Amino acid sequence: MSLTLLENIGTLLTLQGAAQKGGRHIVEEDLGILKNHSLLFSGEKIVWIGPHRKIPTEFRKQKMKVIPAREYTVLPGFVECHTHALFAGSRSAEFEMRLRGKSYQEIAAAGGGILSTVRATRKESLAGLIKKTQERVNQFQRQGVTTLEIKTGYALDEKNELKCLKAIRELRGPRIISTFLGAHAIPSEFKNENEYLDFLIQKIFPRLKPGKNSLADRIDIFIEKGFFSAAAAKKYLSAARELGIPTTIHADQLTLSGGTDLAVDLESQSADHVLQITDRQIQRLSNSEVTACLLPVADVYMKCPFPPARKMIDAGVRVSLATDFNPGTCPSMDISLVGLLARLEMGMSLPEVVSAYTVGAAYTLGLQSQIGSLSAGKSADFICTKVEWTDLFYSPGQEFVMNSYSRGRKIFSSSTYA
Ligand SMILES: [Zn+2]
The missing domain is CATH 3.20.20.140 (Metal-dependent hydrolases)
Structure with missing residues (x-):
């Protein structure tokens, strides 16, 4: 299975806390906002999320595609x-x-x-x-x-x-x-x-x-x-x-x-x-x-x-x-x-x-075990944007998504539409 690394993500929102709380009583900490982390996915699934440079050895030995993500805010699709x-x-x-x-x-x-x-x-x-x-x-x-x-x-x-x-x-x-x-x-x-x-x-x-x-x-x-x-x-x-x-x-x-x-x-x-x-x-x-x-x-x-x-x-x-x-x-x-x-x-x-x-x-949609948040074992469904998360749901009509992935497949790239 091919491995892909989103390397050194500027800001990553995992929504893990929100998922653990079943989507109830949400506060900012539940968005799981992380700096300089990386996300690794294999085929359709996320296999690891952790601090940049701390990729487990079992993965480090394998061939992988690397996507530099320092400029991105990444969050669940x-x-x-x-x-x-x-x-x-x-x-x-x-x-x-x-x-x-x-x-x-x-x-x-x-x-x-x-x-x-x-x-x-x-x-x-x-x-x-x-x-x-x-x-x-x-x-x-x-x-x-x-x-x-x-x-x-x-x-x-x-x-x-x-x-x-x-x-x-x-x-x-x-x-x-x-x-x-x-x-x-x-x-x-x-x-x-x-x-x-x-x-x-x-x-x-x-x-x-x-x-x-x-x-x-x-x-x-x-x-x-x-x-x-x-x-x-x-x-x-x-x-x-x-x-x-x-x-x-x-x-x-x-x-x-x-x-x-x-x-x-x-x-x-x-x-x-x-x-x-x-x-x-x-x-x-x-x-x-x-x-x-x-x-x-x-x-x-x-x-x-x-x-x-x-x-x-x-x-x-x-x-x-x-x-x-x-x-x-x-x-x-x-x-x-x-x-x-x-x-x-x-x-x-x-x-x-x-x-x-x-x-x-x-x-x-009954899909909470697969999508909606980012963690190992969940589907690689995420978006990469160049705006801060605080810019979301703020300025309708603005196009801010650079790339999006569903089940580990890139389904959208803003450059295709340029
Ligand atoms: Zn309706």
Whole structure:
């Protein structure tokens, strides 16, 4: 196996303390900030991190590629754990209509709304979907994202949801986690939620069973008034659990509708949005292994309040942050903006934000034993930047990543784009 040494790193953030604390109660010391250390990886895995010049003899004797890293700040690759990046069509005109005061019904009557994305996505070819989505993946990659979650949910029929799942498996670059969100909305072909969910369980779930040919890594549902009820979701997600497929929930975004409670009851990986939750749900989350995924840019686009992040974090809830990138309610892929809003509007400290986008997000996807922090045995997923760590989540739009690696492979170099 080929050895590579990142030699004498200017500043290394390992996030080891944050990982050991399970992403809860994070302070600056948990970032594991080290000066003049080196990192050695072999194939996909990190094999050693330690002070520069103290490489163990067993490795020193071997041939290795050396990357001088004195000018770099190196940290775990960012984990973007909630996106709807797979779709066709555009909803930009609809955004202007919404801002000019048009109602949801008027927008739908003019051909807009989620069903316009469904129409365009059903019509798009597999190759077309792969091409469009790959461009978005590249956009995330430029920002230092080395693991990216992508949901389906804009096809809502058997043939096209399977097409979308297959498209996700063809994407290249970062580690891609595929989430089946067939339960995004009830398509007009079905009478009610139960009929549609039963259809998904019968027709799609067999293709999602864990194994080599599984088409998804997790299952998601949108629990909200007018979409899916907590009662119907319970049956649906329990069926997923029986097959061994991890679950996640779009929970309590517009109304308190039972999503967070269900996530705790079913030991889901995460409850996402959670901006309507009360002290009771916060308490339950803090006593559970469910990660609360916060999506503040979506809250801005939706003109919603922000989730009670400070209260959650102080109560010991593990949080993650993500974009919620989607064509309707959050067309931004900017992870710096997410972190900036968390700092400006949600009272989160910079160490809390950095941990939420690495360790917290890794937990959200059930990948905490592999990614989110840097230590021997973990995956070689990291980014090299020329800025200080205090410049992170500070200046949206700035491109600061020089190189990024996922599973020991270089997946991005800023010079390629120069
Ligand atoms: Zn979402």
